Amino acid sequence: MNPKDTVARALAALASFERIALALLMLTMVIITVGGVLVREIVPEYARNVAWVDEGARYMMVWLVFLSLGLALQEGRQIAMTSFLERMSPTLRLWLGRIIDLTGLVLSLYIAWVGLEMAQNVARTGQFSPTLRIPASILYYALPAGFLLLALRYALSLFGLFDRWSQPSGAAH
Known part of the structure; x- marks a missing residue:
């Protein structure tokens, strides 16, 4: 079996998982916010019972943004200077x-590493979110997760x- 085919199938499965996760996050965020x-x-008189909604929606938005980084690069939906290229x-x-790709890979790995250290520092302090009472580090772990997904796409492209260079940019889709 051709390694490129295996990687292509694995990347397609990852992209499908990401799309589903992002759609579920977005849908949940909309539902709880509207509710x-x-x-x-x-x-x-029940407004106090839904005080957690704003915080929950913010957490979901942060995860939504960072989890979409790799998929955006894969689909050519990031800012690009295509007319120059x-x-x-x-x-x-x-x-x-x-x-x-090499620059993007190195930068993504560096940001993921710094983000992981930051998340671990927050976890060590034992901080909790004010209304949800969940570990605050959950919010911070979105950064390394997203940048590792981005680094994966840069590495696959680099090697x-x-x-990703032969496909049209996202604006052309």
Whole structure:
């Protein structure tokens, strides 16, 4: 079996999982936010019972943003200077793409590492969120998780196991 085919299947499975997780996060965030607003407006005497909604929605939004990083790169939905790249020769474009992928990989791994240290520091302090009373570190772990997913995409592109340079940018979809 061709390693590229195996990687392509694994990447497609990961992307499907990410899409489902992101959709569920978004849907849950919308449902609890609308529910919280309805309770506050229709039966304000129960507003204290839904005080956790805003905090829960914020946590979900943070996870939503960071978990979408790798998928956005895979689908070409990040900011790109395509008009600049399209004017280059194919060889120069290939090498510049590798430099961009290497830089993105190194930067993503560094941010994931710093984010992991930050999350672990918060976990060591034993902080809890004010209304949900869940460990505050859960919020901080979104950063390394998202940047590791991004680093994976950069690494696969750098080593030629995923070709993100031949696809059109997300704006063209």
